[in-house]
Amino acid sequence: MIACIGKNRAMGLKGKIPWKLPVDIEQFHQKVSGHTDIMGANTFKAYQTTKPSGNKWIVVTHEPTTVPPPAIAATSIEEALEMSKNDGDIYVEGGGQIFRLAMPYADVIYLTEIDHEYEADTFFPELDPNEWELAESHEGHDDTFEYPFKFNMYRRKRVEQ
DSSP states (O other): OEEEEOTTOEEEBTTBOSOOOHHHHHHHHHHHTTSEEEEEHHHHHHHTTTSOTTOEEEEEOSOGGGOOTTSEEESSHHHHHHHTTTSSOEEEOOOHHHHHHHGGGOSEEEEEEESSOOOOSEEOOOOOTTTEEEEEEEEOOOTTOSSOEEEEEEEEOOOOO
């Protein structure tokens, strides 16, 4: 999973990201380029012109006939994961409902976390500290951005047997 969120877990407002953070977009493209991307229909509509070429796009939707090629439609997160099981790295890219549905299947989450609360109507799910641990973190820097932010990677905790 990969996302950028505000301090209040904000991700979007009226179908748009409420900030412009160029360095995060660069990192996003570096991570997902050449891999499989799973997203909801609204996220696909919002970003289909900016997605890296060469990626396999799987769109989770209740209206599969509305998904244009080269994207592939899936009617559930489970179907999307089954379609991509042999693809190597898979990035779930949102939106909020897709993140909630995919959370039980995720092992790693890349989160750019901005130290500012944004007005939003779409939020990233809470990470249960009993299930997730911060594995990597480094301060981000972008002269064009007014708030501090970090690039964080969380890993699902291993269950001891």
